[in-house]
Amino acid sequence: MLLSARNDQMLEELSLWSDRLQEWMTRSALPLWLDNGFDTATGSAYEQLNEFGRADTGCDRRVRVQARQMFVLACASLRGWIDGGEQRVAQLEQYVARYARHPSAPEGYVHILDSRNEIVDARQDVYDIAFFLLACAWRFRAFGQAAALREAEHLIQHLDTHIKGPQGGWLEGDYDAPCRRQNPHMHLLEAFLALYDATRSGRWLARAGEIFTLFENCFYDSRRGVLLEYFHRDWTPLTEAEGQAVEPGHMLEWVWLLYHYSRRSGAPVARYTRPLYDNALAMGREAHTGLLFDAVTTGGQPLKTSKRCWPLTELVKASLCRAAEGDPLAEQRAARAIETLFEYYFSDEVPGLYIDQLDAGNRVIRGMAPASTLYHLLLATTEVVDYTAARRLKSPAVPEALSG
Secondary structure: OHHHHHHHHHHHHHHHHHHHHHHHHHHHHHHHHHHHOEOOOOOOEOOEEOOOOOEOOOOOEEHHHHHHHHHHHHHHHHOOOOOOHHHHHHHHHHHHHHHHEOOOOOOOEOOEEOOOOOEEEOOOEHHHHHHHHHHHHHHHHHHOOHHHHHHHHHHHHHHHHHOEOOOOOEOOEOOOOOOEEOHHHHHHHHHHHHHHHHHOOHHHHHHHHHHHHHHHHHHEEOOOOEEOOEEOOOOOEOOOOOOOOEOHHHHHHHHHHHHHHHHHHOOOOHHHHHHHHHHHHHHHEOOOOOOEOOEEOOOOOEEEOOEEOHHHHHHHHHHHHHHHOOOOOHHHHHHHHHHHHHHHOEOOOOOOOEOOEEOOOOOEOOOOEEOHHHHHHHHHHHHHHHHHHHHHOOOOOOOOOOOO
């Protein structure tokens, strides 16, 4: 009886924070970005808002931000949280087609444009392409755009033909890089799962399986129970002297992705998700605040004592997955992570605004709000809203579909 009452209390606490986060997202954050985060002349997404909630019109624009905002608009539209999303996505598509298509590889995109929409970095970057694949999945899911699926086919063919790497996976892009990273592959896994959810085509789930194999054989350090970030060309890990790092936020992001991959494929993943989750908290969390360090060593010593906003969103998502797998304290951790977002990162002066990063003393490093972080915050919101809705109906697990 006491355990049942405790569980009910934790669910009620999580539900309260879920409702508050949903209200913040739908009534403040999304309206703020819809009003101030897009260039009315071109339809493009601005890179960031300043501390007053106004667009920084003079800075360069990463092309991946255009794709991330396509996802935000499509996901929010599907839930009925915004109006006019399809038109805004169409404007983003037109902007990208006009300014960001690669001049010698029209299937791909350049990396950065300046404030005048001129190309300042023409590299094709796999991390960027992963988010265009994610946007394709959601454009089809939210708006039924068959052209988006055709674009996804062209993109994956381009990746396989021009940027495929040795011994599995892909290179960083069409350029020389000092090392290979797990991070672009993590987001490719996210995109492949989204494309599978949108189409139910097993070929996209098979693609996700390729990334899962890389995770098992290369990215995951089974001896330490951590996720490694950096690798040589043959996927042998960098040493710490060469720059190896562990990012608690990415470990938590993998918990969420592995959980959802397992629910679609049947692959057992608990032997990975439990240590990743537990070690991310044990190694990466500041004890007196609950904030997460940007990076630690493989032995758990702080490497970057700064703390970005987005790892807390991954703690929310990973905690919900662990709760669905039976962790009795995970719901409480998710609630605390949302509370910490409100305490440290959400603006009191400008409703819907947030900050990106704190220093070692938890002071604001920059007052800017990157557009790219909205993707993380929206995902955390949709996941906790779905989870609490299912729990209220006594469902045994979080909903099947990622973020919607």
